[in-house]
Amino acid sequence: AQKVTQAQTEISVVEKEDVTLDCVYETRDTTYYLFWYKQPPSGELVFLIRRNSFDEQNEISGRYSWNFQKSTSSFNFTITASQVVDSAVYFCALIMNRDDKIFFGKGTRLHILP
Amino acid sequence: GAGVSQSPRYKVAKRGQDVALRCDPISGHVSLFWYQQALGQGPEFLTYFQNEAQLDKSGLPSDRFFAERPEGSVSTLKIQRTQQEDSAVYLCASSPVRLPGETQYFGPGTRLLVL
Numbered sequence: 001a002q003k004v005t006q007a008q009t010e011i012s013v014v015e016k017e018d019v020t021l022d023c024v025y026e027t028r029d030t031t032y033y034l035f036w037y038k039q040p041p042s043g044e045l046v047f048l049i050r051r052n053s054f055d056e057q058n059e060i061s062g063r064y065s066w067n068f069q070k071s072t073s074s075f076n077f078t079i080t081a082s083q084v085v086d087s088a089v090y091f092c093a094l095i096m097n098r099d100d101k102i103f104f105g106k107g108t109r110l111h112i113l114p
Numbered sequence: 115g116a117g118v119s120q121s122p123r124y125k126v127a128k129r130g131q132d133v134a135l136r137c138d139p140i141s142g143h144v145s146l147f148w149y150q151q152a153l154g155q156g157p158e159f160l161t162y163f164q165n166e167a168q169l170d171k172s173g174l175p176s177d178r179f180f181a182e183r184p185e186g187s188v189s190t191l192k193i194q195r196t197q198q199e200d201s202a203v204y205l206c207a208s209s210p211v212r213l214p215g216e217t218q219y220f221g222p223g224t225r226l227l228v229l
Contacts, residue, residue: 004156033215043203045157045220052215091156095215100145100170102207102218104156 003027004094006105013082014113021077021108023092029053031097034068034075039089039107051075079110087112116140118221120206125226127196135191135224139208146189147218148181149205157205163189164212196228 005024013019025034036048049059051068059066063080079086089107096103119138127133139146145164149157150173159173165186174181178197183189193200203225207218 031214035217037220042222043225044222045205045207047217047219050215050217093156097214100162100212100214100216101147101159101173102149102157104158106154106156 003096003103004092004105006092006108008108009106010109010111012111012113015084016081018078018080019082019110021079021090021092021110023075023077023105025073025075025092025094027094027096029096029098033095033097035093035095035102036066036075036077037091037093037104039091041088045091048077082112084112084114086110118206118208118219120204120221120224122224123222125224127226127228129198129228130195131228132192132194133196133226135193135204135226137189137191137206137208137221139187139189139206140210140219143208143210143219144186145209145212145216145218146183147207147209148189148191149207150175151203151205151223153202160191160204193226196226198228201226201228 032053034051038046065078067076089109091107092105094103121136148160151157161181162170163183178194180192203223205223207220209216209218
């Protein structure tokens with residue numbers, strides 16, 4: 001069974017619009033870790049955020065914010081006032097407590113149109 | 115360098131050829147991971163090292179794939195008798211300690227094309 005689901009394959013928005021990328025995860029562990037990575041056209045995965053399952057506090061970092069809701073097993077990512085440089089593929093990912101490997105979603109390709 | 119580096123960045127191989135992909139992790143990082151990313155997909159786990167010990171190789175797709183990290187630093191992923199389905203980007207990641215859920219930092223990847 002897929003452990004991380006990113007239902008949005010591709011999203012296009014006009015610059016300065018806000019956009020939310022959805023992520024739903026699945027695990028039976030009570031302790032787990034969630035991540036978001038950005039993959040620009042250059043191909044390198046850039047770490048954005050790490051969250052453990054005991055910390056449901058939402059986080060804001062500049063134009064980026066994350067909403068973690070255990071009740072719905074979701075970890076959504078919002079970009080406020082999007083910019084062209086935000087265009088990339090974004091991956092949501094999960095590490096379960098008994099594991100070291102990352103389980104990635106299939107990614108959401110985000111196009112920010114000028 | 116400050117980040118994870120990988121070489122070569124691009125590799126074209128004829129079917130049946132052996133290839134070796136190199137990963138230089140961030141200096142001092144204990145854990146090293148290899149992932150395979152097919153076109154349009156998320157990365158998938160291949161194997162994991164803690165120092166020189168290969169602790170998990172459950173993701174290696176066949177016995178044609180072999181990885182090593184003999185001195186606990188640089189790692190090499192070797193693919194023998196390459197097949198067209200091996201075409202993918204191979205990503206290496208490292209993390210500083212072996213703690214649950216530790217952040218992994220990725221290199222730029224090696225894009226392998228098997229003709």
